[in-house]
Amino acid sequence: xxxxxxxIGAGNAGKxxxxxxxxxxxxxxxxxxxxxxxxxxxxxxxxxxxxxxxTTANDLHPPLVxxxxxxxxxxxxxxxxxxxxxxxxxxxxxxx
Numbered sequence: 001x002x003x004x005x006x007x008i009g010a011g012n013a014g015k016x017x018x019x020x021x022x023x024x025x026x027x028x029x030x031x032x033x034x035x036x037x038x039x040x041x042x043x044x045x046x047x048x049x050x051x052x053x054x055t056t057a058n059d060l061h062p063p064l065v066x067x068x069x070x071x072x073x074x075x076x077x078x079x080x081x082x083x084x085x086x087x088x089x090x091x092x093x094x095x096x
Contacts, residue, residue, distance in 0.1 A: 009055030
């Protein structure tokens with residue numbers, strides 16, 4: 001079985017996540033700019049994506065995770081932890 005990951009965040013963390021995923025054989029989309037993903041939520045909502053890594057600035061985490069968790073049951077990997085609901089994303093973002 002193959003998996004597809006989307007990396008949101010085009011900085012150093014996003015590049016590191018993408019490289020790590022590729023190194024273990026995961027098909028990677030991105031890294032995609034966080035502001036681009038907020039402006040166009042189609043990539044994070046793509047049903048072909050199995051997991052989304054959010055490695056953006058703190059202020060973009062809540063809107064991105066809310067967009068992503070509204071699509072189906074896949075987990076979202078944030079640099080602050082794994083979340084499954086918008087409420088959890090907000091709690092995590094407010095903690096940092």
